[in-house]
Amino acid sequence: MREIPPVLGVHVFGPSYGESILLQMPSEDGRADRWGIVDCCTLAESGNTSSVLPLEFLRLRGVQTLEFACLTHPHEDHFRGFAKVLQAQDVAVRAWWRYGGDSHRTLEVYSRLRKRAKGAGDPEASNAFEELLAIEKALRPLKRARDPSRFRRLSGYHPRLYGYKTQDGVELRIAAFGPPATHVQRYAEQTAKELNFYVAADGSESYVRLEKATRDLHNIVSVVLLVAFGSARVILGGDADRRSWQLILGDTSRESQGDSLASTAVKVSHHGSKGSYCPAAWEAHSAQGPPYAVITPFPGLPRPEMLKELGQVCSKVYLTGGPGRGMGRPRVKSKRLQMGEYGFTPHLADLEGVVGYSLFFDASGRLFSESPLAVKTQ
Numbered sequence: 235m236r237e238i239p240p241v242l243g244v245h246v247f248g249p250s251y252g253e254s255i256l257l258q259m260p261s262e263d264g265r266a267d268r269w270g271i272v273d274c275c276t277l278a279e280s281g282n283t284s285s286v287l288p289l290e291f292l293r294l295r296g297v298q299t300l301e302f303a304c305l306t307h308p309h310e311d312h313f314r315g316f317a318k319v320l321q322a323q324d325v326a327v328r329a330w331w332r333y334g335g336d337s338h339r340t341l342e343v344y345s346r347l348r349k350r351a352k353g354a355g356d357p358e359a360s361n362a363f364e365e366l367l368a369i370e371k372a373l374r375p376l377k378r379a380r381d382p383s384r385f386r387r388l389s390g391y392h393p394r395l396y397g398y399k400t401q402d403g404v405e406l407r408i409a410a411f412g413p414p415a416t417h418v419q420r421y422a423e424q425t426a427k428e429l430n431f432y433v434a435a436d437g438s439e440s441y442v443r444l445e446k447a448t449r450d451l452h453n454i455v456s457v458v459l460l461v462a463f464g465s466a467r468v469i470l471g472g473d474a475d476r477r478s479w480q481l482i483l484g485d486t487s488r489e490s491q492g493d494s495l496a497s498t499a500v501k502v503s504h505h506g507s508k509g510s511y512c513p514a515a516w517e518a519h520s521a522q523g524p525p526y527a528v529i530t531p532f533p534g535l536p537r538p539e540m541l542k543e544l545g546q547v548c549s550k551v552y553l554t555g556g557p558g559r560g561m562g563r564p565r566v567k568s569k570r571l572q573m574g575e576y577g578f579t580p581h582l583a584d585l586e587g588v589v590g591y592s593l594f595f596d597a598s599g600r601l602f603s604e605s606p607l608a609v610k611t612q
């Protein structure tokens with residue numbers, strides 16, 4: 235017998251660089267919860283030995299199966315550590331979802347291009363290509379299954395990527411609101427241009443410019459998900475930009491399904507940047523009252539003026555780490571994760587050691603509990 239009502243758990247990790255969301259979903263039979271992951275992050279800024287926060291959390295909880303893993307877009311602050319999750323012997327991944335606009339092959343070539351850019355002296359090109367290749371390699375068994383429901387590339391609205399009814403008759407459903415199909419098209423064209431260039435490329439300056447153009451475009455294909463549990467609606471915005479939100483708002487296939495943007499909580503897109511802020515989308519999110527908002531900081535983001543702006547359209551803003559590099563970064567002696575029993579919202583000054591927030595919603599859409607996710611410091 236459950237002592238608490240079935241709740242949807244949303245665990246957002248965002249240790250000032252990178253983000254990852256673990257979804258803890260009540261199961262059909264009321265037994266062990268079901269889990270899914272959206273994006274991945276590590277504690278340290280680089281290095282293969284750094285702690286993969288969501289993976290440690292799953293292991294601590296004894297979770298052995300992820301129903302799905304979703305990569306919203308191919309930026310390092312969203313995929314770092316994903317290869318380790320996919321390779322983990324003790325955690326099985328049932329399905330893989332990612333943004334449309336490229337294929338396994340183009341991603342592989344793109345990874346090589348990044349390596350080339352690094353060789354050509356692009357200081358921003360990192361070792362990320364190695365991780366992307368590792369992810370592709372780790373995905374092979376899933377691809378071999380040739381089951382389209384287990385390997386999805388997302389483009390436009392999808393009403394039901396995953397879902398079921400619990401024993402209480404409450405529906406759990408995950409829908410894709412984005413990326414917008416026109417953005418996927420544009421992204422695919424740019425990627426094709428780059429691949430054509432690659433064939434004839436000599437590692438020149440113009441190549442580096444082209445590569446940067448694609449890198450800057452990644453956000454336009456960011457996946458945007460809706461996780462609905464009864465009346466609780468959680469929107470995970472990835473790094474969607476303002477234009478993506480406008481296209482999602484005008485998406486007639488979504489509208490015809492009556493799938494609104496009204497939300498209980500929003501994982502604010504693109505770390506609360508100005509370029510991702512779409513007032514019309516926030517108006518839609520607030521249709522049933524202002525939502526809770528979770529922001530995962532990135533170096534330089536969110537800016538104080540945007541925090542203020544978001545504070546006016548949300549009922550509460552959770553910041554998973556200090557804004558900007560160096561601020562509020564956890565000083566970790568033991569990497570073991572611990573989870574608070576019941577929540578409190580620290581002020582910005584109290585953020586040390588906090589790498590995320592867990593929010594739990596019941597089927598009526600009420601916030602059941604909240605707690606900071608912290609790394610042990612002693």
Ligand SMILES: [Zn+2]
Nearest residue numbers: 309311473504
């Ligand atoms: Zn990002």
